[in-house]
Amino acid sequence: MTKQTKYPADLMGLKPDEYDRVLEIMGREPNRVELGIFSVMWSEHCSYKSSKKWLKTLPTKAAWVIQGPGENAGVIDIGDGLAAIFKMESHNHPSFIEPYQGAATGVGGILRDVFTMGARPIANLNALRFGAPEHPKTRHLVSGVVHGIGGYGNCVGVPTVAGEVNFHPSYNGNILVNAMTVGLAKQDKIFYSAAAGLGNPVVYVGSKTGRDGIHGATMASAEFSDDSEEKRPTVQVGDPFTEKLLIEACLELMETDVIVAIQDMGAAGLTSSSFEMASKGGMGIEIDLDKVPARETGMTPFEFMLSESQERMLIILKPGSEPKAEAIFKKWELDFAVIGHLTDTGRMVLRFNGEQVGDLPIDPLAQASPEYDRPWVPTPPPAPLNPVNHPLPMPKALLKIIGSPDMASRRWIWEQYDHLVRGDTAQIPGGDAAVVRVQDHPSKALAMSVDCTPRYCFADPVQGGRQAVAETWRNITAVGARPLAITDNMNFGNPERPDIMGQFVGAVQGIGEACIALDYPVVSGNVSLYNETNGKGILPTPAIGGVGVLDDVAKMMTLAFKRPGEAILVLGETKGHLGQSIYLREVLGREEGPPPPVDLAIERRNGDFLRGLILEGAVTAAHDLSDGGLLVGVAEMALAGDIGADISLTEGDAFGAAFGEDQARYLVTCPASQADALLGKAEKAGIPATRLGMTGGQDLTVADQGTISLAELRQAHEGWLPGYMAGKA
Amino acid sequence: MKAAIIVFPGSNRDRDMKMALTKASGGKPPLEVWHGDADFPKVDLIVLPGGFSYGDYLRCGAMAAHSPVMREVKARADKGTRVLAVCNGFQIACEAGLLPGVLMSNAGLQFICREITMRVETSDSIFTGKYRKGQCIRVPVAHHDGNYNADADTVKMLEDEDRVAFRYANLFGDVTPETNLNGSVGNIAGVFNKGKTVLGLMPHPENATDPVCGGTDGVGLFAGLAEALQ
Amino acid sequence: MKARVHVSLKNGVLDPQGRAIGQALHSLGFADVAEVRQGKLIELELSGALAKKPKPEIEAAVKEMAQKLLANTVIENFSVELVG
Amino acid sequence: MKARVHVSLKNGVLDPQGRAIGQALHSLGFADVAEVRQGKLIELELSGALAKKPKPEIEAAVKEMAQKLLANTVIENFSVELVG
């Protein structure tokens, strides 16, 4: 067939073959509004066209999953008729261009995804990745992002309780800002986005629409080059006060019985929200764009449909309930406008100034968006680790590690976040997982953590994917909670490159394996591709956010040493795996070897055992081991409790034992008199466990290796980030 | 004790305050008064809670200070109704002229959320009667604009009239530049009006009333009020 | 009719924001910046009856807005300027 | 030598501050305020060699400061004025 397609001068990001598809679906040439709609709906960001095939393979089911991926956020049953609703989302590109507003609006966006389902947001988390500290932009980006997250979260009154931060040169031109929100709802008050009811009113609420971030969704899917910094597309400005009003107004409306469906306006604003609602419900929709509240004069249909103005929602109401709903939004001083109604045509019809300005079929656009099976090559297995020498005495090596950019305390960050507001934060940042009480419940609490070790993922995406899931599971376990489900944020480079696509496929495989083995399904997530600058991709970074439940918050465990003279034990096997370790990188300057393998059956066995110990009150402190290994773990527990320790490393290679990053391990303490009983119990359960030493004093001493004072360790650990931000280092 | 919490659209520690007051009054929840309702029943204690009353984009508390409900709060305070103003509430009370001074940006220009120590400067008030003068208590702060400022004459007057309620200190009771987390004049964390019927403070005693979340050093303040106002 | 209200900290009131900007400028290599003060400039678009009044009356109205809300006269000064 | 840098949000960029001030003025009874925008006014006291240079050079230096630090040119405009 010879087709003579005349392509428009501006394809708005669509590929020629995608434009051919547009012609087929439309049966005619689209006008500018229609083309713009196709372009955002089919952008990577909205359509998941490169990732869909692989995401479908992730395990998403469990008895406690109420809603898996596909809605605004995932929903799990946490007992007593209650549900936890959560999701994570990226705002990488906007945050690089304008760190304060980019990060702030990232928080605003993820909050809306969660409260749109009927949940009261009770906690925010964030996973941040910056370039090398010495890169000239890094300090400014850290400062802006942290201020932005705090500026938004503090004002809306949702505590920011946990997160993670890495520095690596691969993020120099493309930082990652992933924000997660956890909310609480009653199981019989969960709201979905599928439109229903012929003729039902389509209602717009929240802020007015301006010319904000037109084409943000396509920008989020475009690779960066140096001159995109110069182009400086319009960035949205967040208004946390309005968001606060919107949360309260929506939750108040949800107490009534008038909502058929509700959806936030996220990326691609009115376009994607209206298409998704109509498509999910198999309905058509007619919108009168003159009715959309406008912030500026002279806005065009194109601008109305593609604006990414923040703090807006779309609601399908039961007929006749408009006055009741309007009264609530007026009380909160928010805009309220009926902008259209549902039809049974399966089409979206747009009107403006009395004329029809767009007419598109809904399903082909929303559901038959392109799906690519991108070519991929598996990541070659990493070369074995070359011999390792030990240039520094152990105390000096520990000092260097604990004050390194990736390991130093994040206090400077989380003290700028209100992590206490609402009065339910039982475990503040600085521990393994944050713990937030379930409001008005006598004993229940949620535990949450976000984790990923990108250097592992780069060396071996499958192991790295497993490890990221396992680490959140371990963190939640270490506070005594039962891990229930995860959300993911898949940050990768350009999927059109087979090696990058291979990283993605590998990570998805690893994540899936871990979810199955740990009974820990994926209930929501987000994909951010094209994270590259000038052809150089970021380290593959599948950030995982986990949520678990603690039935009795009084049993919550923390990592601080509690008393001098207690026994310190290690659960799990220490083999001394130094490949891809922090020790190797920070002390020897080498990023090499395979990452530690993750044996998921052992993960589960060891973790379940520890949780049992915590719940029966057999341990006084617990901490999972990850970056930096055992000695770093001991140091963190000592610093948190301001009590030193005396330990000995019995096994062969002392440095491997001290700094190896073998997985599935925990440190615990217990009264000295009960150590033998605990070891016996572990042996009976088939769990490797060893006695490491005793707590006490104000120093950390490793037999035969030397001593270092807590004061010196604290100085290095607490000092680096504030010092760096003040312009030192 | 009959208490009312004034809820502005951007209040966000109203719930924390409600939990603390409910506990202190033996399970009886306080009244919640919406900022648009200047008309509310007679109470023994009015609370201005923390948060970002109207977004606080101009100056913290500036807009709330001019809201209709604040006119009513001022009128009642003038007649002796007790007022507890915490964090954003303190900012509002200063802007409204219920308390002297202003709250400027923290000297470090950053939001600070952290548990701190404050020294009780007087036990001669119904707010602080359950504490010893000189006692050091641990409570969290969470603010960006807590830098208390007043001219030298005002500060002298506050001191002469025993109207400084709390100062930022260390656990030994030393009031030093290092313990001055936000730049406040004289490390002042909280002040009274003349007559000590109104207390404004930046730290959050309401977030220190539960052993599971934040400790219990703030309990004394609420227990004292409940006892005195029953 | 437009009015501009310039709100600045009174002399003698410490301006940490200004000082931080000054330090940042120094570290960027702008050594010859002796002092920095940061103030607010609030631009009001006036309409209706007010906009049609004689200038002195408009100015008085804007001054009242500044006094009541836009500035905190304990620590801030303000000045009003009418444009166009 | 003094320089003033006026930093304001670009047209079309949401100005939550300005909007909130406008609403507050209305509720105080100032009905005839149609729109409010809030900007910054940064006053720099210049000294040393820079202060002695010809005006166009000073202006260029201050513009560079604004570009690099004082304004966020993604969402803000600025203008420079030399005084005295």
Ligand SMILES: Nc1ncnc2c1ncn2[C@@H]1O[C@H](COP(=O)(O)OP(=O)(O)O)[C@@H](O)[C@H]1O
């Ligand atoms: N960006 C952040 N925001 C809030 N808390 C953070 C952030 N980064 C790190 N933290 C907190 O600091 C502590 C240490 O972080 P991390 O080393 O990543 O923990 P872990 O190794 O247990 O996963 C955790 O409690 C974490 O929640």
Ligand SMILES: [Mg+2]
């Ligand atoms: Mg951990």
